[in-house]
Amino acid sequence: MSFVSFSFLILLFVTVVVYYLISPQYRWIWLLVISFFFYMCSSPVYVVFLLASILVTYFSGVLIGKVNHGSGSKTRKKAIAALSLVINIGVLITFKYLKFFSDLLSFAGINAIAGEYRFILPIGISFYTFQSLSYTLDVYRGDVEPEYHLGKYALFVSFFPTLISGPIQKSKDFLKKIDEVHSFDYDRVRRGILLMLWGYFEKMVVADRLGVLVNTVFNNPAQYHGLDSILAVLFYTFQIYCDFAGYSNISLGVAETLGFHLSANFQQPYFSKSIQEFWRRWHISLGTWFRDYLYFPLGGSRCSKLRHYLNLLIVFTVCGLWHGASLTFLFWGILHGFYQIVGLLLKPVKREVQDRLGFQNSSRGYTMLQTAATFVLVSFAWVFFRADTMENAFLMIGNMFQFDRSSLWDGSIFNLGLTQPEFIAAILGIFIVILVDILTTHLDLRNVLIGSNTMVRWTVYLAAVLILIIFGTYGSEYSAQSFIYFQF
Amino acid sequence: MKKLITKGFIFVLLLFTILGLISPIFVYKTQHMGKLKEGLYLSDDQYDVVLMGSSHMNGGVDPNVIWNQYGITSFNYATGGQPIDATYYLLKDVLKKHKNPVVVLDVFYLGMTNQYGERGLVSNALDNMKFSSNKLNAIWNCTPPEDRFLYLFPVLKYHFRWSSLEAKDFGFDYSSVYYNKGFVAGTEKYGKSISKWEDTENRTEIPAKSLEYLNKIIALSKEENFKLVLVNMPCDYSEPNQQDGWVDDCEALFNTVADFAESNKIPFLDLYDKAEEIGIDFANDMNNAGHLNLWGAYKISSYLGKYLKQNYNLTDYRDNSAYANWDEDYQYSQAASITKDDFGKDFC
Numbered sequence: 105m106s107f108v109s110f111s112f113l114i115l116l117f118v119t120v121v122v123y124y125l126i127s128p129q130y131r132w133i134w135l136l137v138i139s140f141f142f143y144m145c146s147s148p149v150y151v152v153f154l155l156a157s158i159l160v161t162y163f164s165g166v167l168i169g170k171v172n173h174g175s176g177s178k179t180r181k182k183a184i185a186a187l188s189l190v191i192n193i194g195v196l197i198t199f200k201y202l203k204f205f206s207d208l209l210s211f212a213g214i215n216a217i218a219g220e221y222r223f224i225l226p227i228g229i230s231f232y233t234f235q236s237l238s239y240t241l242d243v244y245r246g247d248v249e250p251e252y253h254l255g256k257y258a259l260f261v262s263f264f265p266t267l268i269s270g271p272i273q274k275s276k277d278f279l280k281k282i283d284e285v286h287s288f289d290y291d292r293v294r295r296g297i298l299l300m301l302w303g304y305f306e307k308m309v310v311a312d313r314l315g316v317l318v319n320t321v322f323n324n325p326a327q328y329h330g331l332d333s334i335l336a337v338l339f340y341t342f343q344i345y346c347d348f349a350g351y352s353n354i355s356l357g358v359a360e361t362l363g364f365h366l367s368a369n370f371q372q373p374y375f376s377k378s379i380q381e382f383w384r385r386w387h388i389s390l391g392t393w394f395r396d397y398l399y400f401p402l403g404g405s406r407c408s409k410l411r412h413y414l415n416l417l418i419v420f421t422v423c424g425l426w427h428g429a430s431l432t433f434l435f436w437g438i439l440h441g442f443y444q445i446v447g448l449l450l451k452p453v454k455r456e457v458q459d460r461l462g463f464q465n466s467s468r469g470y471t472m473l474q475t476a477a478t479f480v481l482v483s484f485a486w487v488f489f490r491a492d493t494m495e496n497a498f499l500m501i502g503n504m505f506q507f508d509r510s511s512l513w514d515g516s517i518f519n520l521g522l523t524q525p526e527f528i529a530a531i532l533g534i535f536i537v538i539l540v541d542i543l544t545t546h547l548d549l550r551n552v553l554i555g556s557n558t559m560v561r562w563t564v565y566l567a568a569v570l571i572l573i574i575f576g577t578y579g580s581e582y583s584a585q586s587f588i589y590f591q592f
Numbered sequence: 593m594k595k596l597i598t599k600g601f602i603f604v605l606l607l608f609t610i611l612g613l614i615s616p617i618f619v620y621k622t623q624h625m626g627k628l629k630e631g632l633y634l635s636d637d638q639y640d641v642v643l644m645g646s647s648h649m650n651g652g653v654d655p656n657v658i659w660n661q662y663g664i665t666s667f668n669y670a671t672g673g674q675p676i677d678a679t680y681y682l683l684k685d686v687l688k689k690h691k692n693p694v695v696v697l698d699v700f701y702l703g704m705t706n707q708y709g710e711r712g713l714v715s716n717a718l719d720n721m722k723f724s725s726n727k728l729n730a731i732w733n734c735t736p737p738e739d740r741f742l743y744l745f746p747v748l749k750y751h752f753r754w755s756s757l758e759a760k761d762f763g764f765d766y767s768s769v770y771y772n773k774g775f776v777a778g779t780e781k782y783g784k785s786i787s788k789w790e791d792t793e794n795r796t797e798i799p800a801k802s803l804e805y806l807n808k809i810i811a812l813s814k815e816e817n818f819k820l821v822l823v824n825m826p827c828d829y830s831e832p833n834q835q836d837g838w839v840d841d842c843e844a845l846f847n848t849v850a851d852f853a854e855s856n857k858i859p860f861l862d863l864y865d866k867a868e869e870i871g872i873d874f875a876n877d878m879n880n881a882g883h884l885n886l887w888g889a890y891k892i893s894s895y896l897g898k899y900l901k902q903n904y905n906l907t908d909y910r911d912n913s914a915y916a917n918w919d920e921d922y923q924y925s926q927a928a929s930i931t932k933d934d935f936g937k938d939f940c
Contacts, residue, residue, distance in 0.1 A: 110741065124593055288593050525755035562603075569607055574751045579742075580711075 105145035107354045108308060108578065115142065120361050124288040132259050132282055135362070139264040143228070146268070150226035153199075157192055158258045161236040164188035165243045165257070169250030172243070181244065188240040196233050199225050204429035228268040230426060234393055236261045239275040241397050248276045256282050265358040269351055271369040271389035278366075286363025291554060296360030298550045301568050302540070303353030304576075310533035311346035312577035313526065314339040320521040322490055325499045330507035332520060333500055340490050341483040342534050345373065348387065372541040374482070377474035379443040382482055390426070394419050413448070417441040427489070432497060436488040443481055529575060611745040612723065618750035619719045621760050623776050624671040626769030628720040631667045632685055634766055637918075639690050640906050641666035643774070644683055645698025646674045648825040651883045653696070655773035656925035657893035659918050662901045663908030668774030673713025676701050676805045681730035682717050683809065687816050694819045694904050696896065697809065699860075700827070702802040703845050706837035708736050711749075719746045771924040777886040778879035784828070785875050794844035798852065810856055819904060822853050822860040823896070826867045826888065828874070828881040861899065863892060870895045890927055 105112050119138045123131055144151050164184050171181040197205075239260070242248040251257040260278050321328045321336035328336065352369035359366050369388050376382035383391045395404075402415040417438065424437015457463075463470045484501075491497035511517065518524045543549055553564060619625060631639075641664055643653050649670035658664050669686055683695065701709075708714070714734055721727045731743040742749040753761075798806065813820045829842040839845045846862055853860035863870065870891050872878075877888030884892060900906055909915040922928055 121593070121597075288596075290593075290596055293596055523755055529755070562606075565603065566606060566610065570610065573611070573748065574754050576751065579749065579752065 105142055107351065107358075108304070111145075116358060116361070120293070123362055128285045131286075132256050135263065136255055136259045139259065139262040139267060142264040143262065143267055147227045150224075150229075153195055153226050153229060154232060154262060156195065157233055157236045158261045160188055160191045161240050161261070162251070162254055162257045164240050165250040166252060168240070168243045172246055172250075185240055185244045189237065192233050192237050192240075196229060199229060201425070201429045231270045231272055232261055232267060234390075234426075235266075235270075235272050235275075238272070238393060238397060242275050248279070251275070251279050263359075263364075265355045265362075265364075266366070269348075269355070270387075271352055271355065271366060272393050273366065273389070274392075278364075281364050284363070289363070292363065293361045294554060295550050296357045296362075298357070298553065299360060300354050300357030301565075301572070303350045303355075303357060304572050305568070306346040306350030306353065306537060308350075308572055308576035308578055310530070310537055311343045311350055313522070313530045313533060313575075314343040314346070316521040316526070316577070317530070318343055318490070322492070322496070322500070325491070325496045325503065328520075329503045330505075331511040331517060333504040335517060335520070337483055337487055337500065337504065339530070341374075341479075341486050342537065344486060344489070345370070346533075346537055372545060374479055374538075375475060375541065375545070376478050376482075377471060378478055379440060379447055379481060382478055383440070390423070394423055398422060409448075413445045416444050420444070431494050432488045432491055435494065435497075436485050439485045439488065443485075608745070611747055615745055615747040617757065617761050618747045618753050619715075620750070620753075621764045622716065623769055623772070624716040625720045626764065626766055627772065627774040627776075628669065628671070628682075628717070629764075630766055630769055631669055631774050632689070632720075633722065635667075635770075637665060637667075639665050639667045639693055641694045641696060641900060642683075642686050642690060643668040643670060643696045643698075644679050644686075645670040645823075646701045647672035647883055648700045648827060649696075649698035649823075650775070651777035651879065651885075652698070652825045652889050652892050653896055654775040654777070654889050654893040654925070654927050656771075656775065656922045657890055657927050658897035658900070659773075659910075660922050660927070661894055662897040662906075663910035663915075664897060664900060664906050665909060665915070665918065666773070668772075670698060670774070671713075671716040673710055674701065674717050675704055675709035675714065675734065676802050676809075677734045678709065678714055678717045678730060680805045680808050680812070681726055681734065682721065683812065684726050685721055685724070687812075687818070692816070692818050694821060694900060694906065695809075695813065696821045696823055696900075699806075699822050699824050699846070699849050702798055702806060702849060703839040703842055704802060704837060705799045705839060707801060708734065711735075711739060715743070715746070715749070718743050771921050772926065773921070775889070775926070777884060777889045777926065779886050780879045781876050781885060782828075782878035782880055783875050784881075785873075792841070792843050793847065794841060795848045795851070796839055796841050796844040798845065798848055799839065806852070810858065820858050821900075822849065822858055824849070824860075824862045824864055825892070826864050826872050826874070826878070826884060828878070829864070859903070861896070863895070866895070886926055893927075 105115065115138070119134070123134055126134060140151065143154060164187065167176075167184045168181050170176055171178070171184070239248070239251075239257075243250050251260065256279070259282055260273070260275060263273070263278070266273055318336050318340045321332055322340070325333070349370040356366050356368065367388065371385040371388065373382055373386040376385050399415060399419045402418060403411055404415060405412045407415070418441075420437045420441030421434065422437070423440070424433045424435070427433045427436070458465070458470075487500050488494070488497045491500060515524075518527055522530060540549065553561060556564075639655075641655075641658070643649055643655070643666060647670065650668060650672060652670075653666075653668060655666040655668055658666050669682060674682070679697070679701070686693075718727070718730055718734065721730065728744075731740050735743050797803075810820065812818075824846055846864070850860050850862065867874075872884075872888055872891060877885060877891060879885035879888075901908075909918070
């Protein structure tokens with residue numbers, strides 16, 4: 105069941121009403137039932153893997169907890185944690201990477217086992233596997249006490265607003281929220297609905313419209329050059345942001361209507377002044393996961409320079425592979441690791457240049473230059489993320505430099521799947537997203553709206569819904585586009 | 593929570609009202625829209641005969657010809673791809689204004705075996721009906737569950753048209769369709785002589801939903817006291833036979849319809865069988881395999897007008913000054929313009 109469907113809105117309405125009507129002690133049961141129903145609407149057979157992940161991590165948590173409290177040896181604790189990791193990651197590898205690794209081995213002349221196996225990836229598996237593994241690791245480290253209530257633990261893993269594509273929750277934050285009593289708060293529900301509306305706008309009005317042009321060019325990269333290719337890359341940069349941030353905002357909004365306040369997953373990522381900062385603002389829940397459970401255990405930056413660089417490379421290689429089992433994702437991840445290493449290597453040079461030219465770190469011009477450079481680097485990397493093959497990615501990049509000036513005025517850009525009005529709407533959509541990102545750095549726009557008079561509020565509410573209905577990219581005339589991050 | 597639900601309810605009500613108001617802007621401005629608005633709501637004329645059905649009827653019978661030759665007032669409410677269930681509900685809307693007419697019903701779509709007609713074609717009829725309990729019933733019964741909301745607020749179906757809206761979308765000029773009285777035929781020539789279909793004595797069942805709605809129309813005729821005539825238009829049935837979602841043998845179906853009509857004492861004019869008698873020349877009188885052209889429609893309309901005149905007590909209004917506008921309208925009709933130049937002596 106997609107967030108962008110009437111059936112989801114009806115399910116949400118029923119869920120919220122019943123949630124607040126029943127006694128707080130039974131609410132977790134209601135949410136658990138709805139979460140499994142929600143999951144089974146999309147993937148009824150694969151619910152078994154969700155259940156397996158829940159059970160394995162639940163029991164490993166309980167057993168590790170016993171060791172933490174003095175019953176059993178450290179070896180036993182390690183063995184239990186390792187078993188949980190192996191089972192969870194094993195399932196993930198089987199479904200997501202077996203074919204990829206088998207192809208790589210075949211390429212190296214080794215006949216691999218995967219053969220022609222092609223599994224359909226269980227929806228949300230990358231997200232719930234990481235979420236449940238974080239619990240095993242947190243309990244292992246003694247950061248959280250084990251959750252002995254199987255039902256509540258199952259809800260932690262399967263909470264429907266975050267089940268399919270995150271944001272990946274941390275057990276130490278989320279488990280206690282299940283026990284909180286969320287009494288009905290009119291303003292909080294309203295804030296949740298407003299966040300959902302913004303998410304729907306990002307997804308339906310902006311991302312999916314941009315996607316039409318992006319698909320046209322990226323599906324036939326050899327046919328397009330110069331401005332067409334540049335536009336496709338630029339549009340994809342905003343498409344993936346609006347798609348995933350849109351999804352995350354709907355997810356956070358839904359959780360908020362139920363009284364769960366979850367941390368933001370994006371924080372104006374394209375305003376970052378460095379790649380390092382970009383990763384603190386982009387897909388924050390995943391970045392945090394890799395930082396806490398991979399980067400820090402590898403030694404982080406508290407080690408030799410060489411080891412630090414290696415750690416970065418490992419983390420971003422894994423991050424690339426997490427997104428998909430293909431060379432393009434792998435390269436994208438390595439490229440981001442490489443960006444960071446080069447950034448660190450160039451730091452002294454940068455300082456030297458700054459000193460000589462007299463730039464202040466805080467000067468507006470310098471900040472803008474840094475932001476623009478980061479944006480260009482990130483956009484360049486997205487080419488590999490979006491392209492179907494490495495050949496196509498390099499073809500796209502090469503074609504970007506074959507610029508034909510006449511394309512600036514001959515109207516050929518309106519032959520890329522978007523008519524002139526649609527194209528203008530797409531550009532306008534990008535500007536609105538940027539404007540809101542600028543405003544939200546200083547203001548809580550939802551509070552501003554809620555604080556305004558009834559006439560203004562209702563006009564905005566109605567206008568927002570009408571904009572979604574009229575300008576949204578949905579229905580049989582548009583090919584249905586699922587959220588990009590569903591595939592991961 | 594009561595506050596949220598109350599405000600939410602008011603919001604939804606307001607939203608639905610706006611969607612209802614803006615939907616007509618987004619609906620395609622086709623001749624189907626023009627004719628239905630004209631025939632159902634705008635025209636003050638009373639029609640003694642109403643012509644119902646699919647595209648076969650839409651381009652098959654010209655009310656202007658019937659008027660010109662027999663002085664009978666009629667209107668063609670048929671729309672392309674109109675399944676029999678949609679015809680039933682459309683007829684109910686027609687009967688709100690026109691009491692006890694002779695209803696001439698094209699039976700071609702009885703052959704449809706799908707539960708629901710194609711969205712685009714069903715929309716031709718349903719999108720142009722005014723909101724009423726009858727329209728709600730039509731949506732409920734003629735469209736698949738997942739589409740019903742879209743028919744209730746057509747803007748949800750056609751919202752993508754925002755980028756191509758024209759001045760006519762904000763104010764459709766109904767005068768452009770006024771003179772047609774609902775009839776529109778092509779002026780192409782099929783060019784193929786039909787290989788006469790072999791007569792068969794076979795029978796095939798009328799698909800369940802078609803039969804259900806045919807029975808409903810018959811029940812309605814008794815309830816509303818109108819005469820019903822079933823017709824089947826000339827057509828190259830070798831092509832419809834190959835369609836998915838259609839009965840395998842149209843000839844066998846129409847044999848069953850003939851039996852059904854006889855047992856229900858309803859006249860059935862199989863104009864396909866009477867094509868030779870009427871003088872239909874497939875190569876020159878068909879627009880394409882399935883539809884008559886202007887010349888073919890002229891012949892069929894003449895035949896049908898004569899049949900209606902002979903079999904029903906229909907008034908000839910040609911000498912009634914209150915109907916003078918019908919004569920004037922005829923001068924602007926498709927038939928009048930063609931007959932003057934091309935039709936020759938045979939049919940004028």
